[in-house]
Amino acid sequence: MKRIAVIPGDGTGPEVVAEGLKVLKAVASKRGFEYDTESFDFGGDRYLQTGETIPESAIEDFRENFDAIYLGAIGHPEVKPGILEQGILLKLRFALDQYINLRPVKLYPGVPTPLKDGTPENIDFVVVRENTEGLYAGTGGFLRKNTPDEVAVQESVNTRMGVERCLRFAFEYTRKRNKKKTLCLCGKTNVLTFEFDLWERVFRQVGETDYPDIKREYAHVDATCMWMVKNPGWFDVIVTNNMFGDIITDLGAEIQGGMGVAAGGNLNPEGVSMFEPIGGSAPKYTGQGVINPVAAINAAGMMLDFLGEEEGAQILENAVIQVISTKLKSMSAGKMGYSTQEVGDLVVEAIES
Ligand code: IPM
Numbered sequence: 001m002k003r004i005a006v007i008p009g010d011g012t013g014p015e016v017v018a019e020g021l022k023v024l025k026a027v028a029s030k031r032g033f034e035y036d037t038e039s040f041d042f043g044g045d046r047y048l049q050t051g052e053t054i055p056e057s058a059i060e061d062f063r064e065n066f067d068a069i070y071l072g073a074i075g076h077p078e079v080k081p082g083i084l085e086q087g088i089l090l091k092l093r094f095a096l097d098q099y100i101n102l103r104p105v106k107l108y109p110g111v112p113t114p115l116k117d118g119t120p121e122n123i124d125f126v127v128v129r130e131n132t133e134g135l136y137a138g139t140g141g142f143l144r145k146n147t148p149d150e151v152a153v154q155e156s157v158n159t160r161m162g163v164e165r166c167l168r169f170a171f172e173y174t175r176k177r178n179k180k181k182t183l184c185l186c187g188k189t190n191v192l193t194f195e196f197d198l199w200e201r202v203f204r205q206v207g208e209t210d211y212p213d214i215k216r217e218y219a220h221v222d223a224t225c226m227w228m229v230k231n232p233g234w235f236d237v238i239v240t241n242n243m244f245g246d247i248i249t250d251l252g253a254e255i256q257g258g259m260g261v262a263a264g265g266n267l268n269p270e271g272v273s274m275f276e277p278i279g280g281s282a283p284k285y286t287g288q289g290v291i292n293p294v295a296a297i298n299a300a301g302m303m304l305d306f307l308g309e310e311e312g313a314q315i316l317e318n319a320v321i322q323v324i325s326t327k328l329k330s331m332s333a334g335k336m337g338y339s340t341q342e343v344g345d346l347v348v349e350a351i352e353s
């Protein structure tokens with residue numbers, strides 16, 4: 001029995017999570033996959049009422065008693081930017097040591113892409129983003145704050161351990177994916193001469209020693225952006241640091257059809273992982289039933305895959321592809337031709353048929 005902690009979160013988070021859970025239930029009953037869920041109300045409303053983002057005890061509970069976390073979206077218009085992101089999302093990533101952020105960039109048939117020559121054949125790669133270090137480590141500080149001479153320092157922290165475990169995960173993933181068997185390190189060796197010296201050295205050492213079957217490539221982050229637009233078919237798996245990964249996966253989400261479809265997993269392969277649609281809480285659409293739940297449904301698919309239910313994940317993905325290519329008019333909020341709930345129902349129908 002797998003135990004899933006559900007954090008619907010803010011804004012439209014609960015609406016899309018409800019559809020993801022509906023689809024999860026359909027897959028589970030088809031596959032005989034046993035799980036239960038417990039819902040947690042962490043998010044903006046709770047913060048405004050109690051002043052609490054997420055208590056230590058909840059993190060302990062997740063660590064001890066759950067196999068995965070399913071997250072909707074965090075972000076509330078009345079809460080100062082940064083508080084919920086740091087206090088909930090980043091807090092969970094760090095406290096549960098979810099050191100990988102896995103973000104597939106896959107264009108499904110029938111989904112419009114802004115790339116003129118984009119097709120499902122040439123937009124199909126995965127970004128492995130380091131998820132606990134780099135510029136997100138939160139080290140740095142002010143000097144002479146609020147004076148004309150003030151200094152702000154934000155440091156990028158890269159440990160050999162953190163870099164190596166991320167690279168090893170990426171190599172393993174590339175091998176398991178078994179497509180082009182090419183892993184591209186995305187960095188900035190020409191400017192970040194300490195950080196990417198380390199990344200590049202470990203990349204080469206680990207690759208030469210343990211992954212001779214995987215072809216190694218390197219691209220600067222700026223060039224990576226260019227190639228993602230110009231020739232995305234060149235990529236198989238990209239591995240990169242936390243900040244670059246954050247940026248290039250928004251570009252990736254856009255070329256795969258936008259926030260309506262993009263999902264990601266915050267992984268601790270030895271612990272508790274967390275799955276989420278990449279898009280935000282979209283507060284202005286709350287309660288209207290116009291948000292595309294496909295991203296949240298895809299996140300549930302990644303969760304199934306990661307919980308060892310690979311066949312269920314495949315069933316879910318096939319159903320999503322079928323619904324997208326035969327029913328939905330658009331991937332964008334309010335333009336799908338169906339409500340949030342109806343899209344969930346269509347995916348459930350496709351699973352059951
Ligand atoms: C993401 C988001 C977060 C990040 C924010 C909300 C802190 O943009 O998951 O990509 O920067 O990692």
Ligand code: MN
Nearest residue numbers: 246247249250
């Ligand atoms: Mn981001």
